[in-house]
Amino acid sequence: MARFGSNKFKITKRELQSILDALKRKGFKTIGPTVSKDAIVYEEIDSLNDLPIGIGDEQEAGSYRLKKRTDATLFGFASSPHSWKQFLFPAQEKIFSIHQPTEKTSPPLIDPSVRQDPPLAFIGVRSCDLQAIAIQNRVFLEGPYSHAGYKSKAKGLFILAVNCAYPSATCFCSSMGTGPRAKSGFDLLVTEILNGQKEPFYLIEAGSSQGEEIIAQIEKTDATEEDLKKEKDVIQNAEKQIHRRIETQGIKELFYNNLQHPRWEEIAQRCLSCANCTFVCPTCFCSTLIDIPKKAQEIERWMVWDSCFTLNFTHTPAGSVRKSVLSRYRQWMTHKLASWIDQFGISGCVGCGRCITWCPVGIDITEEAEIIRKTSPVKTPS
Amino acid sequence: MDHLPDFPENPFIPKPFVIEEKKRESPSVFSLYLRPIDQLPFYFLPGQFNMLSAIGGGEAAISIASDPTNPHILIHTLRIVGNVTKALSKLDKNDFVLVRGPYGRGWPIDLVKRKTLILVAGGIGLPPLLPLLYIAQKNKGYFKNLILLYGARTKDDLLFMPLLYKLKAEQIITLHVSVDRPSRDWKGQFGTVTALIPSISFDNKETFVFSCGPEIMMRFMARAFIQKNLPKEHIFFSMERNMKCAIGICGHCQLSPFFICKDGPVFPYEKIEHLLTVEEL
Amino acid sequence: MNPSPSLLCEHPFLKGMSEPFIHKLSAIATHLSFKAQSYLFVEGQKADKFFLLQKGLVALETYFPERGILVIQTVGIGHVVGWSWICPPFLWHFSARVIDPVDAFVFDATCLRQMMEEDPSFGYEIIKRIIPLMLERLQATRLQFLDIYGPPS
Numbered sequence: 001m002a003r004f005g006s007n008k009f010k011i012t013k014r015e016l017q018s019i020l021d022a023l024k025r026k027g028f029k030t031i032g033p034t035v036s037k038d039a040i041v042y043e044e045i046d047s048l049n050d051l052p053i054g055i056g057d058e059q060e061a062g063s064y065r066l067k068k069r070t071d072a073t074l075f076g077f078a079s080s081p082h083s084w085k086q087f088l089f090p091a092q093e094k095i096f097s098i099h100q101p102t103e104k105t106s107p108p109l110i111d112p113s114v115r116q117d118p119p120l121a122f123i124g125v126r127s128c129d130l131q132a133i134a135i136q137n138r139v140f141l142e143g144p145y146s147h148a149g150y151k152s153k154a155k156g157l158f159i160l161a162v163n164c165a166y167p168s169a170t171c172f173c174s175s176m177g178t179g180p181r182a183k184s185g186f187d188l189l190v191t192e193i194l195n196g197q198k199e200p201f202y203l204i205e206a207g208s209s210q211g212e213e214i215i216a217q218i219e220k221t222d223a224t225e226e227d228l229k230k231e232k233d234v235i236q237n238a239e240k241q242i243h244r245r246i247e248t249q250g251i252k253e254l255f256y257n258n259l260q261h262p263r264w265e266e267i268a269q270r271c272l273s274c275a276n277c278t279f280v281c282p283t284c285f286c287s288t289l290i291d292i293p294k295k296a297q298e299i300e301r302w303m304v305w306d307s308c309f310t311l312n313f314t315h316t317p318a319g320s321v322r323k324s325v326l327s328r329y330r331q332w333m334t335h336k337l338a339s340w341i342d343q344f345g346i347s348g349c350v351g352c353g354r355c356i357t358w359c360p361v362g363i364d365i366t367e368e369a370e371i372i373r374k375t376s377p378v379k380t381p382s
Numbered sequence: 383m384d385h386l387p388d389f390p391e392n393p394f395i396p397k398p399f400v401i402e403e404k405k406r407e408s409p410s411v412f413s414l415y416l417r418p419i420d421q422l423p424f425y426f427l428p429g430q431f432n433m434l435s436a437i438g439g440g441e442a443a444i445s446i447a448s449d450p451t452n453p454h455i456l457i458h459t460l461r462i463v464g465n466v467t468k469a470l471s472k473l474d475k476n477d478f479v480l481v482r483g484p485y486g487r488g489w490p491i492d493l494v495k496r497k498t499l500i501l502v503a504g505g506i507g508l509p510p511l512l513p514l515l516y517i518a519q520k521n522k523g524y525f526k527n528l529i530l531l532y533g534a535r536t537k538d539d540l541l542f543m544p545l546l547y548k549l550k551a552e553q554i555i556t557l558h559v560s561v562d563r564p565s566r567d568w569k570g571q572f573g574t575v576t577a578l579i580p581s582i583s584f585d586n587k588e589t590f591v592f593s594c595g596p597e598i599m600m601r602f603m604a605r606a607f608i609q610k611n612l613p614k615e616h617i618f619f620s621m622e623r624n625m626k627c628a629i630g631i632c633g634h635c636q637l638s639p640f641f642i643c644k645d646g647p648v649f650p651y652e653k654i655e656h657l658l659t660v661e662e663l
Numbered sequence: 664m665n666p667s668p669s670l671l672c673e674h675p676f677l678k679g680m681s682e683p684f685i686h687k688l689s690a691i692a693t694h695l696s697f698k699a700q701s702y703l704f705v706e707g708q709k710a711d712k713f714f715l716l717q718k719g720l721v722a723l724e725t726y727f728p729e730r731g732i733l734v735i736q737t738v739g740i741g742h743v744v745g746w747s748w749i750c751p752p753f754l755w756h757f758s759a760r761v762i763d764p765v766d767a768f769v770f771d772a773t774c775l776r777q778m779m780e781e782d783p784s785f786g787y788e789i790i791k792r793i794i795p796l797m798l799e800r801l802q803a804t805r806l807q808f809l810d811i812y813g814p815p816s
Contacts, residue, residue, distance in 0.1 A: 095395075096394070096395055098437060098438075104476075107398045107400070107478055108437055108478055108480070110395060110396065110480075140631055143629075145393040145630070145631075147393075147631055148394070256638070259663065260660070285633060286632060286634070287632045287633070288632060289440075289441060289626050290440070291435070291438045293438055299438040301394070306633070308633060308636075313624070314624050314634065316622060316624055317463035318596075321624070321662060321663075323662060324662055326662075327663070331636070331663075334638075335636065339636070339639040343639055343641070504811065504812060505812040534812055535810070535812035535813065539812065560737075562811070562812055564734040564735075566731070570720075570762075571720065571737040572722065572734050572736050573736050573807060574803055574806040576806060577736075577800075577803040577806075580741070580742075580799055581740050581741050581742065596812060598809065599811050602806055606799075
């Protein structure tokens with residue numbers, strides 16, 4: 001890894017476009033941020049003109065607004081309601097179809113649905129989301145079993161990451177150790193640098209040999225000391241804009257020791273159990289399998305997103321295990337911040353702030369974690 | 383038992399099995415005797431489970447109730463409790479069932495070799511323990527002693543009694559049966575299965591307990607054994623939660639840090655004790 | 664015939680009890696067998712006996728006019744049967760019917776109670792052994808009350 005990242009180059013927006021073109025020529029489907037229905041979403045993009053040029057956002061607990069910026073940034077916004085997981089772990093995915101021949105004694109024929117989709121290139125992945133992808137890779141690929149559909153999409157994935165310059169008010173990546181500077185998990189990393197009245201320019205570095213190959217093909221100059229200082233300023237400014245935080249010291253024990261904390265009841269009185277937080281979360285991985293009748297004698301089995309906030313989620317013959325909203329919220333937050341560490345050796349929260357922004361009643365995971373820490377009857381060693 | 387299953391490339395693809403026999407065990411319980419249509423032997427470890435479905439009827443996790451030394455016939459015993467088991471109950475001989483598995487960690491059978499093993503089964507909790515009875519039957523001397531404490535709600539809910547009486551007559555098991563609700567035609571013991579524990583004697587160091595049944599029964603059962611100075615680490619539970627993927631990626635069956643499907647369903651009591659009394663965990 | 668002290672002290676209930684106490688008990692004990700369907704005692708009658716089961720199975724039952732005779736619990740090897748003699752009014756609350764033939768040590772409970780009064784350390788020794796069994800049976804009853812195998816709600 002050490003050989004990557006040591007060389008940084010300065011490129012223009014035009015060269016950034018030529019990277020996009022090169023990826024498309026190589027057969028990648030390029031996916032990036034774009035504006036749709038008053039929000040920034042991730043969709044297939046053809047050119048940099050599809051990006052939210054000069055668009056930023058304002059986010060707070062329970063609120064999200066786009067705003068016009070006074071510059072021409074391509075990446076002048078923070079987390080969006082979409083995350084990249086929808087491309088690697090689609091909200092609905094066919095697993096197989098099964099055909100029952102009319103002749104009742106003939107066995108059913110199972111057709112595994114292995115689709116050969118073009119490889120994906122993600123354009124503009126922030127550090128928090130790089131970490132989220134790394135986390136989902138652990139969940140879906142590091143078994144003992146692996147999820148074949150996820151594997152087929154994650155295998156050929158190309159990532160062009162961007163150092164986050166404009167965190168929103170709901171961001172807290174720095175306290176989770178996941179940003180704003182991207183450290184690993186990318187093929188290419190760019191930092192967008194404002195250039196007065198002129199078009200922004202970009203510093204670029206490779207994180208993989210595939211990234212290096214691409215850099216080799218474009219017009220570039222070596223980054224100067226002054227460029228590197230500007231890059232540093234961008235990151236430092238971003239860090240200064242992050243005010244929310246979660247104290248992670250001893251957080252697993254804190255939550256394990258507070259399963260019966262009275263605060264859960266207070267949260268439950270506000271929580272609508274709507275599952276928004278789980279759908280916008282870039283690491284939430286819950287799903288269910290459903291059988292859908294297609295035509296006569298044909299059934300399809302689909303994997304669809306599910307959420308621990310639904311009553312049916314824990315259904316057993318004797319009834320649901322988690323009947324109360326309290327228990328469902330507690331499961332989500334305790335899983336994210338505590339039991340995930342036992343399960344996957346890593347926190348399930350990357351500090352992207354989506355769950356705070358998109359909660360219809362503005363429940364703030366950072367605030368709740370802080371309250372539980374401050375009022376914990378059991379002192380957690382710090 | 384040396385044939386451990388591989389991890390398939392796509393773990394969600396089931397295999398069709400044909401129903402060779404369907405047997406009613408009680409008014410709401412039936413067994414399916416299944417043969418793989420590819421004729422390949424089906425190996426599993428006692429305590430593991432499969433995902434079963436009638437075509438188009440959705441999947442459910444069902445423990446394996448067959449003889450692990452006979453990989454050519456797979457037996458599942460099911461209680462009709464929901465849509466999936468209802469769809470399966472409508473199938474008949476020569477119909478097809480979709481099976482994927484086996485999944486999960488089963489009973490620690492190497493740990494109990496040549497030891498006294500006490501099985502505590504409650505209600506529909508008996509089938510996952512049956513493979514152990516078959517081991518004892520096929521391999522005499524595998525266990526030093528095999529004791530079965532079996533409880534059910536009423537006499538009519540008791541399953542596999544002819545098999546159990548046969549094993550008792552062959553001195554393969556010591557059998558204690560108790561029903562919770564009295565009826566005139568029941569001449570045996572009354573009371574929850576835990577009430578059978580105080581009257582049995584065993585050597586603490588050489589005795590292990592495997593239990594499957596309602597969680598509350600297992601909890602009280604464990605306490606009763608601990609009261610008799612059985613080391614806590616000698617007690618194992620088979621747990622039930624909603625399972626959808628069976629491989630630890632769908633999130634449904636979590637119990638705090640554990641995925642019941644891949645970290646269990648069999649757990650040392652010691653590992654989960656503190657989680658069982660937290661409401662709605 | 665009185666059972667020998669060495670035979671008595673093998674019963675789980677009396678295990679580890681001091682020799683003088685065992686001798687005291689031996690003096691008021693008889694060793695009896697009961698056939699299936701016979702009664703150790705009958706509800707409402709004077710509770711003047713204390714049974715330690717060596718073998719067999721006993722059902723505690725009561726009569727419920729609309730439903731007939733109902734079994735509440737069964738008690739087996741190693742257990743005690745009957746503790747109504749401990750407190751007034753010294754009447755049996757339930758009947759004890761033999762299911763599997765029983766061998767039991769049977770003590771004169773009136774004498775036993777008197778001996779316990781006179782020698783509190785002996786009395787405490789007996790009570791200390793009865794209380795865990797009472798607790799055990801209370802817990803079992805509570806669990807039965809929960810209807811743990813009940814049909815899914």
